[in-house]
Amino acid sequence: MxxxxxxxxxxxxxxxxxxxxxxxxxxxxxxxxxxxxxxxxxxxxxxxxxxxxxxxxxxxxxxxxxxxxxxxxxxxxxxxxxxxxxxxxxxxxxxxxxxxxxxxxxxxxxxxxxxxxxxxxxxxxxxxxxxxxxxxxxxxxxxxxxxxxxxxxxxxxxxxxxxxxxxxxxxxxxxxxxxxxxxxxxxxxxxxxxxxxxxxNWRPVPLREGVFFRGKVIYRDGDVEKINTKYSSPILDLVNDTITDGGQALVFVNSRRRAVSLSKILADRLELDPVEGAEELSEKMRNSSEVSSLNEELSQLISSGVSYHHAGLTVEQRREIEKAFRNGILKVIVATPTLAAGVNLPARRVIIESSERYVAGEGSEPIKVLEYKQFAGRAGRPGFDEYGEAILIARSTYEVEDLFKTYINGSPEKIRSKMGSPLKFRTYLLSYLVTFNGVNEEGIERYLEKLLLFRQTSEKKLKELVEDSLKMLIEGNFVIATGGTYLPTELGKYVAELYIDPLTALYTMRAFTKGKRPTEFSIMHLIASSPDMPKLRLKSREMVSLDDSLMQYLPEMLLGLQDRDIEYEEALAELKTAFFLLDWINEVPEQEICDKYDLGPGDIYSFIESASWIAYAIRRLAEIVPGAKLYLSLLDELAVRVEKGVKRELVELASIPNIGRVRARRLYNAGFRTIDDIAKAGEERLKRVEGIGDALAKGIMSFALKKLSNKS
Ligand SMILES: Nc1ncnc2c1ncn2[C@@H]1O[C@H](COP(=O)(O)OP(=O)(O)OP(=O)(O)O)[C@@H](O)[C@H]1O
Ligand SMILES: [Mg+2]
The missing domain is CATH 3.40.50.300 (P-loop containing nucleotide triphosphate hydrolases)
Structure with a gap:
């Protein structure tokens, strides 16, 4: 057709x-x-x-x-x-x-x-x-x-x-x-x-799947191909083979650390010929984030035709890297699974280093067949290559067989509903009740019938799940049961529309009704203890010092450990997350934060995105908690500080569009304290501030003048 x-x-x-x-x-x-x-x-x-x-x-x-x-x-x-x-x-x-x-x-x-x-x-x-x-x-x-x-x-x-x-x-x-x-x-x-x-099963570009073992790739169709093993390292040899053949390679690894170290090894040992455009991009990367060590690392790698790709990089850095791979400036990318879904890249060969992944607390686990198929599917995309290859690496004859059986000849797993956990279920049940503004038993039945879970779990389990969730929602005053109808309360609506876990709301209300005066730290800790907030990962060597801090900071926390049902390690992770937020709002440079917490700028961005949302939600909740109204202005200010990562005196300047923490500080140091100051000073003086070019100065000025005229 x-x-x-x-x-x-x-x-x-x-x-x-x-x-x-x-x-x-x-x-x-x-x-x-x-x-x-x-x-x-x-x-x-x-x-x-x-x-x-x-x-x-x-x-x-x-x-x-x-x-x-x-x-x-x-x-x-x-x-x-x-x-x-x-x-x-x-x-x-x-x-x-x-x-x-x-x-x-x-x-x-x-x-x-x-x-x-x-x-x-x-x-x-x-x-x-x-x-x-x-x-x-x-x-x-x-x-x-x-x-x-x-x-x-x-x-x-x-x-x-x-x-x-x-x-x-x-x-x-x-x-x-x-x-x-x-x-x-x-x-x-x-x-x-x-x-x-x-x-x-039709595919426009044939995908040859195979396993590498002892210098040879064994393909699914029975072909066996010898690879030049001059590097005596499966990945180096496979990548080298692809590039010598005029193709590009994408290597999937299971940790960021490995992505970085492997890309360095590849850059050092392959010694690829420089490609036109590589130097230019390498220069561009030198200023690509606030974290100069990272910029430097990427810049060096890129001039050698290799890069890594993971969520610790900023969105712009990732985009540049993908673009450079498309333009052929980069010959190899070593990526974590974040690059696996839906993207079209010119990878002739995808290499999957390991079919196992380390999961904290669980040890090594095999990756899903579904994941393997998604990795493999990045190879051989239409318009780029005549064929694609996906290669797994085996360490023994037994593993060769196993990889074929499990992954290459295996089928993706069945999709299983993940709604069965009570923690998740109550949030979505509340959202349903709010969306339909209250329903009766039949209404609940209608919702259940539309869930995948309905088909995949027993009637008894589902009933328990609904009962437990309703009980929690009613006890927390998110829902009231009246005359056979479950009606969301104002609080319930508020929480569903704020898009937070009802537990975040319970904690916040409990925290404020205790009458303790909140501090910078205690609010950061409240944010960190929300179930909506992802936690920084704990390292075993930090446990002792975090334990000391826990004792020291406990009196300042708005919620004691007994107020919530949490485990000791979780309490330490929350504290670490609170310290990270505290550093952020006190303008500790990104470079230092990255080093101290072992993060990339992309991680800072994603943690802060969640934290800003929760800070905003806490501020909104405070409006309806008696006794919390006193703190609204403090909470307003902290919400901006979390979003922008600035000290108190920069709150006003950081509200200007396109002004982040670094530029706001520069403006402040150049003598600007308020938006009024800027409006009065004029564009020329603005342009003298480091990092403020013509276009930005214009934008800032028009924003400042508008603000000024709105006031008068
Ligand atoms: N009929 C067609 N003829 C030629 N090229 C096509 C045709 N349909 C799609 N393409 C191109 O093929 C490439 C892959 O298509 P697309 O990204 O839609 O695949 P997909 O099935 O969504 O893959 P994935 O499962 O990896 O997300 C795209 O570059 C697309 O423009
Ligand atoms: Mg797609």
Missing amino acids: LFSELPLHSVLKKKIAGRGLRELYPPQEEAIKKGLFEGKNILMVTQTASGKTFLAELLAIDTVMKGKGKVVYLSPLKALADEKFRDFTLYYGDLNLRTILTVGNYDSDEPRLERYDIICTTYEKMDSLVRHRPNWLEKVSLLIIDEIHYLDDEKRGPVLESLIANLKLMIPNSQLFALSATVGNSEEIASWIEAELVES
């Missing part, structure tokens, strides 16, 4: 032809035959690189161009939502589609979304939006759920599962298009979301 034969808008057809695409891939054709363009729900479980996401893109545009309604594109990761948004604007920019990317800020129904046709977002953000019951929701006629196998993920799975259940009840007539390359129980999932299943 040709794209030109599809019942698409002629302008869209021209676009497709302009991208050099002519013929549909067979799985795409099958999805269309099953009614994708006639509004049918479809679950597409077909190979990596078989054009699923691309087909979703076309369907989205067609839906909008035919005036059927809005489209929501959902992805598990911000980076993927962002990439899709960029694709829409890059390839279809002149079609006048109103496309928007929205992530973060969980406390709004975002009325502006009313004006957009295509909304690219994450599962979390959409879940938070739905709780506000926005007016525009009923105009959504197509929901695209990319990478739906994330249902099996501990963290994102329940978000997605509950979101799907709510949407099925709220907008039952909108079309669902769900995609994944790796679902073991595709029939079950299709039946759950009431979709037709499209399944196929």
Whole structure:
């Protein structure tokens, strides 16, 4: 089937032809035959690189161009939502589609979304939006759920599962298009979301899977290929072999530390010829973050044609690295699994260093088949190579067999609902009650029936789960049971709309009703003790000193250890996290924070993102806790300080758009104390401040003047 034969808008057809695409891939054709363009729900479980996401893109545009309604594109990761948004604007920019990317800020129904046709977002953000019951929701006629196998993920799975259940009840007539390359129980999932299943093993670019052992790659088809083993190291030899052959390699490792060390070894020993553009990028990396040791490291690596890629890097650094790999400036990337989902990179060969991963507290565990298939699927993407290769490394003959059996010839695991944990369940049950503004027993039954969990757990377990959750929600005054109806209280609504765990709210209220005066430390500790806050990892050598600090700081904490049911090690991890936040709001330089807590700037960003959200939620909760009103201005100030990482005197300056902690400090040191000072001083004086160029000075000035005129 040709794209030109599809019942698409002629302008869209021209676009497709302009991208050099002519013929549909067979799985795409099958999805269309099953009614994708006639509004049918479809679950597409077909190979990596078989054009699923691309087909979703076309369907989205067609839906909008035919005036059927809005489209929501959902992805598990911000980076993927962002990439899709960029694709829409890059390839279809002149079609006048109103496309928007929205992530973060969980406390709004975002009325502006009313004006957009295509909304690219994450599962979390959409879940938070739905709780506000926005007016525009009923105009959504197509929901695209990319990478739906994330249902099996501990963290994102329940978000997605509950979101799907709510949407099925709220907008039952909108079309669902769900995609994944790796679902073991595709029939079950299709039946759950009431979709037709499209399944196929066809791949546009052949993927040769194999195992490396003693100098040879043994392929699935029986071929055996000798590799030049001049480095006597499997990875070096495999990478060298790929590059000598004119290809690029992507190596997946299981820890960041390994990604960094292996990329250094590769850079040192392979001694690749420099590529044009490498020096320029290497220079650019020298100023790519506030952490100069990291910049230096990346800069050196990149000039040797190699880089690592993990979540400790900033988003911009990661994007630059991916781009450089696409442009051929980098020949090798050593990545952690964060690079595994959905991306199109020119990797001819994917090498998977180990099929085991260290899990804290559990020891080594085998990776999932699903993960392996996603890693492998990054090789051989259309438009880049004629074929792709995915290679595992064995250490014994036994392992060769085992890797073939488990991974290469294995099928991805069945997707199992992760909603069964009481901790998760109560949050989503509350969200359902809030979304529907109270329901009776039958209403609860309706929700349960829409969950995957309903099909995967016993009736007895489900009943217990509901009873326990309702009990907690009623005791915490989030819900009241009256006349057979479960009604959310004002507090319950507040908490669901703030997108926090009800426990965070309970802790906050308990903390403030004790009448203790909060301090900088005690608020940071309150944030750190929220179940919504990820914790910094504990190292065994820190235990003793953290234990001392625990004794010392205990009197200052708003909640004693007995106020919450937590384990000793958790208490230490919370304390460490609180110290990190305290350093952050006291302007300890990022470099120092990274060294002290063993983090990258990307980690700081993601911890601070969560912390800012919780700081904001605590501030909002304080409005409704008697006795906490006294502290509102302190909490306001601390919320800004957490978000921006500044001391008290910089709160005002840091509220200027595009002014972070470093520039705010420079402005302050140059004599500016307030926005008024800036408005009065003028652009020329601003430009004399280090790091403030023409464009930024203009922006700051117009912001300051507007503020000034609003005041008068
Ligand atoms: N019919 C087609 N002809 C040529 N190229 C295509 C066609 N369909 C898609 N492509 C291209 O193939 C590449 C892979 O497509 P896409 O990213 O949609 O795959 P996918 O199935 O979503 O993969 P993954 O499971 O890894 O997310 C993209 O660069 C896309 O533009
Ligand atoms: Mg995809």
